[in-house]
Amino acid sequence: MEVTRTNFKDSLSTVYSAIEEADFLAIDGEFSGISDGPNVSALTNGLDTPEERYMKLKKHSMDFLLFQFGLCTFTYDQAESKYVIKTFNFYIFPKPFNRTSPDTKFICQSSSIDFLASQGFDFNKVFRHGIPYLNQEEEVQLREQYEERRSQSNGSGNPSYISPNSNKGPGSIPEEHREYIGRVVEKVESLFTTSEKTVDLEPCTGKMCIYTTLLFQSQRKGVLCDDIMGFQKERYIQISKVDDEERKRRERQKQEREQEELNDAVGFSRVIHAISKSGKLVVGHNMLLDVMHTIHQFYCVLPEVQNTHHLYMNTVGFPSYDTAQEQLHEAGYDAFITGLCFISMANYLGTFLTPPRAHIPSQSKLIQPFVNKLFLMRIIDIPYLNISGPDLQPKRDHVLYVTFPKEWKTSDLYQLFSAFGNIQVSWIDDTSAFVSLSQTDQVQIAMNTSRYAESYRIQTYAEYVQGRQQVRESQGHSTQSWDEDGWVKPHYTSPSTVGAGPTGYSYGHNRRSGPTSLGVCGFDLVSLGVCGFDLWCL
C-alpha cells in the first residue's frame, strides 16, 4: 500500500492495527545520500571500532533525508500455518506547514539520486505528496506555540501590548497605520448599535491583521476576531459579536482544530511512535543507517557516543539485493523481502532442533541471540554493533599503527613490510594507516626495526589505543568501565574497559546478558520499542 500526504490520515488506523496484530515488523529506508564527506570506501576503515563507525555515520550521513520508509508487518496465522503480510510504502517530505515551522535543509548526493532515478524512483511523489513529520523537540515547540497563541487571544498574554491611543513606546501604532485602526474601531463599535452579528474589516497585511486582532481581543469584551483568507487570497479580519457561551463553543472548536493541525504536523512520526510503543521485533537488512536516520529524523538528535556505548554490532552473509528486479529499492518491497528472508532463516534454525521444527516464531529463544545487534559493514574483525550491551573487543595483537609522510602510497607500505609476507593495509588518513601482519610474533621484529627510522613511526595497536585514550581523558572525557555480563564469546578477548559508559541513563528493561552465538545469519534485529528509543534519547 502506497501512503502519501493525500491518504495518510485515512490509512493511519490500518497502519496502527497492522502493527498491533503483527508478530514482527520489517523496515527499510531510502535516503537522498550516504556520505557528505569522504566516499563510502574512504569513510569505512576495516579496523574501525564500533564507536568510531557510529561517530563517522553521525557526522557524515545524518544531513541526508530519509524520504521513503518501507514497513512490512508479518502476522502468523496458526490455522493456515502461514504468514499474513501487509506492506506499506510511505513517502516522506518535511513540507513546512506554516511560516514559523522549521524549513528543513537536506543534502542530496548525486550518485545516490542517480541510482534511485535509474530504479524508477518517483521523486515527484516525494516532493509533491510526501508526508511531513516532526521530531519530539519540534513537536513540543509547536505545542507551546499553540498554547502561547491561545493564551494571547484569551487576553491573558500581554493585554497592553497594542493600544490604539498610545503615541509612544513599543505598543504604539505606527503613524501610517493610525487612520486604518481609527476606521476599524469605528466600524466595530457601530456593530454594537445594529442587529448584525458580524462585520468584515477591509483587507490588510498579515502584520496589520495581527495588530488588529491583538487590539480587539485585549481591549473589547464581547467580540471575536477571525483571520480569514478571501477568494482572491486577500486577508481580512471578521469581527463577531458573541456571548460567553458562543465564545466558549468557538474556542473549543478552535482547540480541536489546532490539535488536528498538530497531529498533521507530527505526521509520519506517529507511525514511528506506534512501532516504538508496540515493542515488536523489527527486522532490517544492514540497518544501522536506517535506525540512525529513523531516530534522528522522527525522534531526536542522535546522542554522543558516550551515551550509546552499547551501540555495537552483528552479522554477515546475507544475500545482497544487487540482482535486477523491478521493485527492488522501493522501501516497502525491500522491507517485504527482508521479512521473507528472516522467516527462512528463523525456520532454518529450527532444523537444528531435535526433533526439527518447521516454524520458528519471531519470539523464539532461538532468535534472541541476534536481537539488538546491528551489522557493521566492512569491519574485518567485529561482526556487529550491540545496542543493548558492550561491544566485542577483538584481539588486534597483529595490528600496527603506522604514521608516515603524506606522499606515501599503499605500495610504500608494502615495500616497508616486504619482509613479512602478506600484509593488509587499512588507511586512516593521509599520514596514517593500520597494517595487519599475518603473524603476531612479527610485531616485535617490526617494532625493533623501526626504532631508528626517521620518516615513519610504528606503534602497536595497544599503544595506539592507550594514546588515544589519554588524549580523550586530557580533553575531559570520563573513563568508566562496564560491568561484564559474561557475554564474551570464545575467540574474543575480555574487555577490560569498554570505554565511557553512560552515566545516569536508564538501560531499559531488556538489557541482554546471555552469551551470544554469532555468525549464522545475516540479519539485524532491533526491537525498537523495547530496547531503543527511550534508552537513546534521555
Place this chain on the structure above:
Amino acid sequence: MEVTRTNFKDSLSTVYSAIEEADFLAIDGEFSGISDGPNVSALTNGLDTPEERYMKLKKHSMDFLLFQFGLCTFTYDQAESKYVIKTFNFYIFPKPFNRTSPDTKFICQSSSIDFLASQGFDFNKVFRHGIPYLNQEEEVQLREQYEERRSQSNGSGNPSYISPNSNKGPGSIPEEHREYIGRVVEKVESLFTTSEKTVDLEPCTGKMCIYTTLLFQSQRKGVLCDDIMGFQKERYIQISKVDDEERKRRERQKQEREQEELNDAVGFSRVIHAISKSGKLVVGHNMLLDVMHTIHQFYCVLPEVQNTHHLYMNTVGFPSYDTAQEQLHEAGYDAFITGLCFISMANYLGTFLTPPRAHIPSQSKLIQPFVNKLFLMRIIDIPYLNISGPDLQPKRDHVLYVTFPKEWKTSDLYQLFSAFGNIQVSWIDDTSAFVSLSQTDQVQIAMNTSRYAESYRIQTYAEYVQGRQQVRESQGHSTQSWDEDGWVKPHYTSPSTVGAGPTGYSYGHNRRSGPTSLGVCGFDLVSLGVCGFDLWCL
C-alpha cells in the same frame, strides 16, 4: 523547447545558432534552495554593502543546485518589425559519468522544493534526465585523466609497474593472482601460434583487468587490450593481435571516442561557454543569484570579494512574477517573460527621444547605462551592484551602529530612540543593529546621550566602517583605492576609498566609465561574455 540529457546533443547546434543570431538573450534559473543559513529576511540587512551581500550569498546560497536553466533568444526582424523568439528550458543534473568523476552533493531547502512542487515542477525530469556539466577545473582534471590513461596504455607511463616475474616490491603480483596471470600469459602467447586474431580472457575483477592490461601493454608488442563488459555485466579483457597501422587506427578511434565522452561530461557548461563567447547582452530579473550560480556551477569557484570588488549593483520596480499563471516558475518561460519586459522598457526609453522612436535595439546607447548593474534586493539606499566598476557609496550620516545585550528586541530600540521620532531598525545579529534616524542632526545628540550608557553602545556609521576596516587590515587584507572614473551620480557622495581593489587582475576590455542614469527601469543587464567570466576567474 525542452532540453534534457536525451536530446541535448541533437539540440546543441540549434541552441548555438539561436545564440549566434540573437540580438539579446534572457536567462532565468530555478534552484533547490535559497539560504542554508539564516532565512532570507534575516540574511538581508537593509544597510548591507554590496560586498557584504555578495559574501552572504556566496556563503549561504552556493551549495544549492541550479537544476533548471531557461534561455530565451530574441532576434529582431527588421523587415517584419518584430522579434523572433526561441525558448529553451534545460534540465540540469550532475550525473556522475564514471566511478572517478565528482560525486556532487547539493542542498535542498524544503520551502523552495515545496514551492516548486506546488507549481508542478517536474523533479523526475531533473533527476532522471538532467544534463550533466563540469566546471573548468573539473574539465581540466578529466582531460588530464584521459591523457594519463592514454600515455599509460601507450607504454610511455611506468612500464615496469607490473611485472609477471617480480616477487617483491610494489609492482609484484599478489600471491593469490599469480595463477590467473600465468594462465593469461599462456593464452596470449598461444594466440601468436594460431591464425586467430583475438582471444577473450576469463572474466575478472576491475582491479585484475587493469593489472592485466598494464602487464600486456607495457611488456608485449603487437597486442591490444580491450576492457569489455559482457552481457551478464561480467568484465573481461579481449586481447587482439595487431600490426602498427591497425594499432594507430584503433588509437585514433579511441581518442575520438574519448573526446566525445569528454564533451558529454562537460555537457551543459558548453551552452554557458557559448553564451560567454557570443558577447551578447544577457537580460535577467533580479538575477544576482542566477549569475552567481551560473559562474559557480558551470565555470569556477566564485572569487573572494577582494577580486570582484567591481561587483556592484542596479535597479528596482520591475513587476513581480507573483501573478497566478500556469507556466511561471518554469525557467524557460520566466526568461521569455523577462525578455518581453525588457523590450517594452527599452522601447519606453525611445519615447523620450525627439522624435520618439518605436523600436530601441538592445545595442542602443540608451541601454548602456543599465548594463552590468545587478539589482540588490532589500537594500535601502544602494540600488545596484556594479559588475564593471566600483560601487556606489551612499550617504549614511543619519545611521547609527548600536550594540546591546542579546535580550534586546526591536521594541527596546524603539524605546531607546523614542525621543527622535520615526526610526528604522536594520538588524545585524543578536547583539547589534543599524538604526537610521530621520534627521542627520539628531546623530550628535544620540551620541552625546549614549556616552555614559552601560548596557548599550552607539557608534556613527563612519566610525563603524573605519573600525571594520582596521580589523580587516590587521588581518592582512590590503587596502587599495580605486581610480575614480567620474561615474558618480548626483545624490551619491564620492567614494574616497572603495575598498580593497583587485591587484594584478585584468579589468576586462569593457570597463565602463560614463555617468549612469538610474531609477527608470527594473532590470539587470549583464553581458556575460564581454564583462564577465574572464574578469572574475583569474
